Amino acid sequence: MEASREDAPLRTSRSDLAITVIGKDRPGIVADVSEALARLGANLTDSTMTRLRGHFTWTLVCSGPGAAEVDAALGPLVAGGQLLATVREVGPEVEAAAAGEPHLMSVHGADRLGIVAAVTRVLAENGGNITDLTTRLTGPLYVLVAEVDLPAGTADAVAKRLAEVAGGLDVEVTLRRTEMDVL
Template sequence: MNEYAVTVIGHDRPGIIADVAEILARLGLNLTDSTMTRLRGHFAMTLVCSGPPAGAEIEAALEPLTAERTLLVTVRGVVEEPVYEPAGTHHVVTVHGADRLGIVATLARTVAECGGNITDLTTRLSGSLYVIVAEVDVTDAERLDEALRTAAQRLGVEVSMRPADADLL
């Protein structure tokens, strides 16, 4: 069974997800992981799928979506790698404050220096208010919380960290 990462980015319009999902289903590909969002009128999707076709066949099937040059589609083979087992506990970090250069860089570096791993990150700018919501795996939550508060103070933003709720399926 082949596994692929498919990305689709470009100008948003209704039906992109349906178009991509239908093409992949017709090819016999199962969607195993995905993330999709709209960013200021632009659509962004990354998904992992598995099935029998070769990458070139998938690219050819998705090519009509790029005909108007409003979407860019890429298909890459995914090699089997060891499964990442998160160490520690899962937390949600929220940052908000006046928009300024370096907020994401500082947050990401602080998490990394405390041995944490950001597993999901969303940012939004609303007027002059900048908001970050990040999911983080960390072994020393108290150390990270303290480091984030110090970094937030330097940046002039507010930060909070709380244990994440278990996913309910």
């Protein structure tokens, strides 16, 4: 007996894809994109979505069919020009060595050029890895919040250097150790 198309097993050839979707915000974008991916059998594994000054932005990683198939499936959503979607294949996640000690850094003060560049340079020079970063401008107040992995034993030196840089920018900076969430 011949198997019907519906009974056929899922494709064994799967790709890891990075997808970005940006455009003017409106209700239903997440539902539209995730439904298109689900119809293809793409498994959404990691994502982050936010609104930036009325614009929707979503970055996601999924495992599924090839980039061309996903791009075609998203075609109707971008056809009107209100959304832009990019799809590219990425390699599988490589297990990293111990990432260091998790910290939360926050910066707030009057908005001025160079805040992000200055504080992230301190982190980079000390082997810090930013795992999440958010910034907001609310009137004249600029706020930055970042999750950072720092090499063991470097937090005090990093905090001292951040304080020096913050003083030159006339902003407040805090760095505190966080505990890893257990899911």
